[in-house]
Amino acid sequence: MKMKSMNISAIQIYRKYGIFLIFITLFIASALINKNFLKPQNLMNILKQISVVTIIACGETLLIVSGLIDLSAGLTCTLAGCLSAGVLVSTGNVFLAVTVGILVGMVVGWTNGFLITRYKIEAFIATLAMMNIVKGITQVYTGGTAINGVEKIRWLGQGYIGIIPVPVVLMLLCVVIVFVLMRYTKIGLYTYAIGGNENSVIASGVNVKRTKRLIFSISGAMVGIAGVLLMSRMMSGQPSVGEGYEFDAITAVIVGGTSFSGGVGTVTGTLIGSIIVGMINNILNLLNVSTQYQLIVKGVLIAGAVILDVKTKSGRVMVAPTHNTKKSSINES
Amino acid sequence: MNAENIVELKGITKRFPGVLALDNVNFEVKKGSVHALIGENGAGKSTLMKILSGAYVEYEGNIVFCGKEIHFNNEKEALDSGIAIVPQEINPISELTIAENVYIGREPQKKLKGFIDKRKRLKDTQEFMDRLGLGYDANKKMADLSVAQKQMVEIIKAISRNAKLIIMDEPTSALTAAETEHLFYQINRLREDDISIIFISHKLDEVFTICDEATVLRDGQYIGSCPISETDVDTLISMMVGREVKDIFPKLSKPQGEEVLRVEHLESAGKFHDINFTLKKGEILGFAGLMGSGRSEIVRSIFGLDSITGGSIFLSGQEIAIGHPKDAIHQGIAMVTEDRAVYGFVGIRSIKDNIALPNCDRFAPYQWIRRKEVAAATDQICTKLKVKAENWDSYVGTLSGGNQQKVVLAKWLIRDIKVLILDEPTRGIDVGAKQEIYRLIADLAASGMAVILISSELPEVLSMSHRIKVLTNGSFVGDLDQNEATQDAVMKKIVEGRNVQ
Numbered sequence A: 001m002k003m004k005s006m007n008i009s010a011i012q013i014y015r016k017y018g019i020f021l022i023f024i025t026l027f028i029a030s031a032l033i034n035k036n037f038l039k040p041q042n043l044m045n046i047l048k049q050i051s052v053v054t055i056i057a058c059g060e061t062l063l064i065v066s067g068l069i070d071l072s073a074g075l076t077c078t079l080a081g082c083l084s085a086g087v088l089v090s091t092g093n094v095f096l097a098v099t100v101g102i103l104v105g106m107v108v109g110w111t112n113g114f115l116i117t118r119y120k121i122e123a124f125i126a127t128l129a130m131m132n133i134v135k136g137i138t139q140v141y142t143g144g145t146a147i148n149g150v151e152k153i154r155w156l157g158q159g160y161i162g163i164i165p166v167p168v169v170l171m172l173l174c175v176v177i178v179f180v181l182m183r184y185t186k187i188g189l190y191t192y193a194i195g196g197n198e199n200s201v202i203a204s205g206v207n208v209k210r211t212k213r214l215i216f217s218i219s220g221a222m223v224g225i226a227g228v229l230l231m232s233r234m235m236s237g238q239p240s241v242g243e244g245y246e247f248d249a250i251t252a253v254i255v256g257g258t259s260f261s262g263g264v265g266t267v268t269g270t271l272i273g274s275i276i277v278g279m280i281n282n283i284l285n286l287l288n289v290s291t292q293y294q295l296i297v298k299g300v301l302i303a304g305a306v307i308l309d310v311k312t313k314s315g316r317v318m319v320a321p322t323h324n325t326k327k328s329s330i331n332e333s
Numbered sequence B: 001m002n003a004e005n006i007v008e009l010k011g012i013t014k015r016f017p018g019v020l021a022l023d024n025v026n027f028e029v030k031k032g033s034v035h036a037l038i039g040e041n042g043a044g045k046s047t048l049m050k051i052l053s054g055a056y057v058e059y060e061g062n063i064v065f066c067g068k069e070i071h072f073n074n075e076k077e078a079l080d081s082g083i084a085i086v087p088q089e090i091n092p093i094s095e096l097t098i099a100e101n102v103y104i105g106r107e108p109q110k111k112l113k114g115f116i117d118k119r120k121r122l123k124d125t126q127e128f129m130d131r132l133g134l135g136y137d138a139n140k141k142m143a144d145l146s147v148a149q150k151q152m153v154e155i156i157k158a159i160s161r162n163a164k165l166i167i168m169d170e171p172t173s174a175l176t177a178a179e180t181e182h183l184f185y186q187i188n189r190l191r192e193d194d195i196s197i198i199f200i201s202h203k204l205d206e207v208f209t210i211c212d213e214a215t216v217l218r219d220g221q222y223i224g225s226c227p228i229s230e231t232d233v234d235t236l237i238s239m240m241v242g243r244e245v246k247d248i249f250p251k252l253s254k255p256q257g258e259e260v261l262r263v264e265h266l267e268s269a270g271k272f273h274d275i276n277f278t279l280k281k282g283e284i285l286g287f288a289g290l291m292g293s294g295r296s297e298i299v300r301s302i303f304g305l306d307s308i309t310g311g312s313i314f315l316s317g318q319e320i321a322i323g324h325p326k327d328a329i330h331q332g333i334a335m336v337t338e339d340r341a342v343y344g345f346v347g348i349r350s351i352k353d354n355i356a357l358p359n360c361d362r363f364a365p366y367q368w369i370r371r372k373e374v375a376a377a378t379d380q381i382c383t384k385l386k387v388k389a390e391n392w393d394s395y396v397g398t399l400s401g402g403n404q405q406k407v408v409l410a411k412w413l414i415r416d417i418k419v420l421i422l423d424e425p426t427r428g429i430d431v432g433a434k435q436e437i438y439r440l441i442a443d444l445a446a447s448g449m450a451v452i453l454i455s456s457e458l459p460e461v462l463s464m465s466h467r468i469k470v471l472t473n474g475s476f477v478g479d480l481d482q483n484e485a486t487q488d489a490v491m492k493k494i495v496e497g498r499n500v501q
Helices: A002-033 A040-065 A073-091 A094-118 A123-142 A151-158 A166-184 A186-202 A208-234 A245-255 A267-286 A291-313 B045-052 B075-081 B098-102 B118-131 B147-160 B177-192 B204-210 B233-241 B295-302 B325-331 B340-344 B351-363 B371-384 B401-413 B431-446 B458-464 B487-500
Strands: B005-016 B019-030 B034-038 B060-065 B068-070 B083-086 B165-169 B196-200 B213-218 B221-227 B259-268 B272-280 B284-288 B310-315 B318-320 B333-336 B419-423 B450-454 B467-472 B475-481
Touching: A002 A267, A040 A073, A040 A166, A040 A186, A040 A208, A040 A245, A040 A267, A073 A094, A073 A123, A073 A208, A073 A245, A094 A123, A094 A151, A094 A208, A151 A166, A151 A208, A166 A186, A166 A208, A166 A267, A186 A208, A186 B340, A186 B351, A245 A267, A245 A291, A267 A291, B005 B045, B019 B034, B019 B045, B019 B196, B019 B213, B034 B045, B034 B204, B045 B165, B045 B196, B075 B083, B083 B147, B098 B118, B098 B147, B118 B147, B147 B177, B177 B196, B177 B204, B196 B204, B204 B233, B213 B233, B221 B233, B233 B431, B259 B295, B272 B295, B272 B450, B272 B475, B284 B295, B284 B458, B295 B333, B295 B419, B295 B450, B325 B333, B333 B401, B340 B401, B351 B371, B351 B401, B371 B401, B401 B431, B431 B450, B431 B458, B450 B458, B458 B487, B467 B487, B475 B487
Parallel strands: B019 B221, B034 B196, B034 B213, B083 B165, B165 B196, B284 B450, B284 B467, B333 B419, B419 B450
Antiparallel strands: B005 B019, B005 B060, B060 B068, B213 B221, B259 B272, B259 B310, B310 B318, B467 B475
């Protein structure tokens, strides 16, 4: 009996601080394994490297918590970067270029939301379709070659504010924005509630469709910011970089403790999840482990995170299972 | 061990972290009898049944089944020894046939192992069904069956495994009166075949109809057992609640004159038609009718959850258009839905969040949620309604049914509501909480709120309504005033209505 209660309190501690404990453990382990790891330069590098994916992951956190997902995020990021580069090259106006990049992300996000709410398509399917559309548009627009001549925007991807790289500042800013949104606003309340039980949110008089489109638009804006940042870091609009970023972002979200079934998760978890992935990649690099092996480690990591998620949840008192014997037709305009 | 008994549980104690779920409980069931296991929510009925059916492995005490001491390591062992459970919520695989569901996991095989003997499976299932006098085909898909029929399949599954003891967990909670009668007929047949049944129910009238004996649990403790013939409803209720419950229904005060809601020629193709009624301030209007008579559908469309194909709704004399619950809420119409886990609350969010959810117009006029105001309002209303929870940050999903329902009511009651629609407000709620909810409804009406009340439990509608509308097949077939409303009068109207149609 005593063992049992100790076990349970361990699970409770994990539920509360779990991801943070893993982070600390990995950090200490990495520092012990390789002395170069702790150098400020290296640590800053990790943060810089994860910045683009983390910003996308901020948006994905909002979506996954509300029971949605965006598979088109990576390639939308590419498109936003390329269009932004195109605008910069033709007008020379940095502000306009950044605005266009963010707007592209928002428009694609809103369209995803529109498809899902208007035609009741699963988010998985709708954004899978959008992924192909966006990829095609990027190829058509760029002709498959990089758009060069974007030196004017160098500061965004490569500059520093004090000792901190601009991308890291941008990343933290996005995390803070989503943190505040999820914790202190109506949108945040609705996001969690929709992921928890959509029907009851509709029956509470909330326009769930509009909320979903809004969440998709906000997530899209994040993707747009990530796109402009990526372009600035690459110093060109690259039509072939960005594919697969959505999966890296989703990895960070899941490792960060957000439940795939919706209703549970935080953006701080996502940030730590992303740092954990970045740290593992970094230490493997420092140890000269090839990228092929890194992929395997990443896969194991995702599986491990999900197993932990399931294990720690099974002890929780869950809501009485809802029987869906009668199909509920909800009339929502 | 008494040879008359099929099963004896002695001194069963079950601990969960921090909770003593069962404390030295005794329970015995006679061979070939129907034994009621009753108690309020949280009394330990399900825990005891989970131990008996092998779902919980760790416990103190011993179980003797068919003369042998047993300790199951899993549910399959219990099934193999002859203890089957028919759960409250049946989750069959809808796309498979009856026969496929009955034999799932133990398909009869052909001589060549690995290949299913479909013919034998179908024939055997059909035989069991014919034995119970069920007039449908074993090849039918589960999806095409009614809840009652699915339940019968579950019972067939138990018989086909040679079950000697069948546990039925609130089997009538989703059945109509006629279906319940049919179930009781089947239970009687099983009893004749010497199969013992443990019957868990909240409905005491059913216990008195079908059971031979009853055992009462309260707060994890064994309170007592007795033959049904030697007890009465009041005794059982006081055993369950631990105090005497006299008038469970409060007195209603007179409705005030003003009309609040008027519905004219409301219609939804295929569901209901030509629905007309008015509702006064402070009045409770009951809808009585069998399940499927359209009572839920009517109020769902008044609240905007379903759409209408015709008719009009007037609130205080003004015609209003409702296309979404938000329109109804905006006008001051709120609804406590039949299925609270689906439409009532978000189980994995806190009480505070659930109360804030429909009230963001008040708590978050500019996106920013005023947490302090939410906390204050939650504390006030939940204290008033006596919601029992560790604190207001507890997940609603972790509360008992009665407390969940109080949270659902609380989220509406902090608004300025003119019309409150209650669809099965006390389903699955224990007696104590029921009484509190009845009192609350009476108080709300006394303070001028207009209420529509729907319930499958006729005594509830009869005692808690000023006026009753009787429904059959989607239209009103009669009106009854509280003083002329009896169970017989309602049933008579229903039958008459059917004949007219």
